[in-house]
Amino acid sequence: xxxxxxxxxxxxxxxxxxxxxxxxxxxxxxxxxxxxxxxxxxxxxxxxxxxxxxxxxxxxxxxxxxxxxxxxxxxxxxxxxxxxxxxxxxxxxxxxxxxxxxxxxxxxxxxxxxxxxxxxxxxxxxxxxxxxxxxxxxxxxxxxxxxxxxxxxxxxxxxxxxxxxxxxxxxxxxxxxxxxxxxxxxxxxxxxxxxxxxxxxxxxxxxxxxxxxxxxxxxxxxxxxxxxxxxxxxxxxxxxxxxxxxxxxxxxxxxxxxxxxxxxxxxxxxxxxxxxxxxxxx
Numbered sequence: 001x002x003x004x005x006x007x008x009x010x011x012x013x014x015x016x017x018x019x020x021x022x023x024x025x026x027x028x029x030x031x032x033x034x035x036x037x038x039x040x041x042x043x044x045x046x047x048x049x050x051x052x053x054x055x056x057x058x059x060x061x062x063x064x065x066x067x068x069x070x071x072x073x074x075x076x077x078x079x080x081x082x083x084x085x086x087x088x089x090x091x092x093x094x095x096x097x098x099x100x101x102x103x104x105x106x107x108x109x110x111x112x113x114x115x116x117x118x119x120x121x122x123x124x125x126x127x128x129x130x131x132x133x134x135x136x137x138x139x140x141x142x143x144x145x146x147x148x149x150x151x152x153x154x155x156x157x158x159x160x161x162x163x164x165x166x167x168x169x170x171x172x173x174x175x176x177x178x179x180x181x182x183x184x185x186x187x188x189x190x191x192x193x194x195x196x197x198x199x200x201x202x203x204x205x206x207x208x209x210x211x212x213x214x215x216x217x218x219x220x221x222x223x224x225x226x227x228x229x230x231x232x233x234x235x236x237x238x239x240x241x242x243x244x245x246x247x248x249x250x251x252x253x254x255x256x257x258x259x260x261x262x263x264x265x266x267x268x269x270x271x272x273x274x275x276x277x278x279x280x281x282x
Contacts, residue, residue, distance in 0.1 A: 001056065002267070003157070004188035005077040005115065008069075015077060017048070019059055020188050024068035031058040044084040046240025049140060049156050056191070075117035079159060079189035080138055080240045083110045086183060087231050088163055089134075089246025090173075094219050105231060108163065109178035113242070116186035116269045120164050121276035122255050123179055128167040129254075129273075132247030133205040133261045135198065135217055136161035136185055137224045139241040144232050151228035156239065157189040158198055160261045160269045163244050164253070181276075185242065187269045195265055198224045205249055206260040213249030220245060 002020035007013075017032060018025035035051055048055070086108040091098040122129055140156030162184040166176040177183070195201065202216040217223075222230065227243055237243075253259065255275040262268040 001060070001191045001194070002188045003059070003191065004079055004186070005081060006074040006117075007077065008074060012075070015081075017059070018069075018074075019063040020071065021063070021068070023071050025071055025074060026063040026066040026068060028059040028062040028066065031055050031062055034058055045142070045238030046080055046082040049080060049138065050239030052140060052156055052191070075115075076187050077115035077117065078113050078185045079115070080113070080185060080242065083113060083240045083242050084238045085235070086110055086113065086242045086244065087235075088177060088244045089220075089222065089227060092221050092227070092246030093248040094221055095248070096221070098221065106177060107174045108183050108244075109174075112178050112180060112183035113185055114181050114183065116184060116271060118181055118184070119272045119274040120162065120184065120253070120259070121181045121274055121278075123276045123279050124166060125255065125275060125279050127169070128252050130165045130167050130250050131205075131207065131212070131253045131259055132163040132165055132250055133203060133213060133259070134161045134163050134247055135201060135203070135224070135245040135263065137198065137228065137243040137245070138189060139228070139237045139243065140192070140239055142236065142238050143228075144236040146229055146232045148225045148229040151225040151232070152192070152198075154228065154237070155192045155224075157191040158195050158201075158266055159185050159189050160187065160203075160263050160266055161185050161242075161244055162259055162261065162271060163247060184269070184271050187267050190266050201263055201265055203261055203263045207251070207253060207257050212251060215248050217245060219248070
């Protein structure tokens with residue numbers, strides 16, 4: 001199942017939940033009425049992602065009755081509304097030559113996460129911003145210190161991702177990855193039952209019409225299951241937490257360009273690069 005969050009032009013303030021079928025989306029927002037009530041202090045993680053096993057049959061039934069809406073008529077938000085953290089793979093491709101488990105992870109602020117309907121905004125145009133096309137692994141259940149053999153059992157699904165990064169000079173990587181809009185997730189979440197082996201996926205990546213990368217995730221040093229298991233030795237992962245594969249293809253992007261990633265079995269996502277209205281002077 002392909003699950004998205006979206007808004008409509010006539011009611012941009014209302015966030016909706018949808019099921020994507022072909023070039024259409026069915027509004028299944030009513031399924032969220034089945035979510036349990038929350039009271040402060042709220043538990044960490046994304047409530048909807050954590051309740052997906054319960055919600056999926058309700059969503060599927062609703063999708064059969066709700067009229068289709070053309071995908072090009074909606075604005076896609078991040079399919080995960082409330083991740084507690086974003087864990088970014090570092091040097092995680094075989095050609096990097098770094099042994100997995102010796103390099104750890106980088107972090108990205110959860111506030112950087114946006115959907116495919118939001119441009120990447122360049123706030124520091126006097127500095128170089130880098131593209132990093134990646135696979136996003138979305139955690140579905142709370143886990144800590146899980147084994148590699150069981151790690152994929154804790155996954156809710158997968159998405160395309162742009163782990164956009166300001167090229168560091170004096171700053172650390174966590175800061176440089178955490179600018180608003182520097183974490184694009186989408187175009188939707190594909191549930192794990194449709195992707196039995198994420199290492200069998202591959203991607204193509206373009207900047208405008210220039211093909212910048214074409215790779216298989218089988219070439220990761222640490223496969224998705226190994227990344228989850230390794231991360232969980234240090235931190236508790238919660239529903240909606242995002243683990244990013246790490247980037248093989250890194251290069252500069254500029255306002256006026258468009259990034260596109262296509263992962264077979266997930267989808268295609270194109271995002272324009274724009275100058276932020278909050279851009280600082282050079």
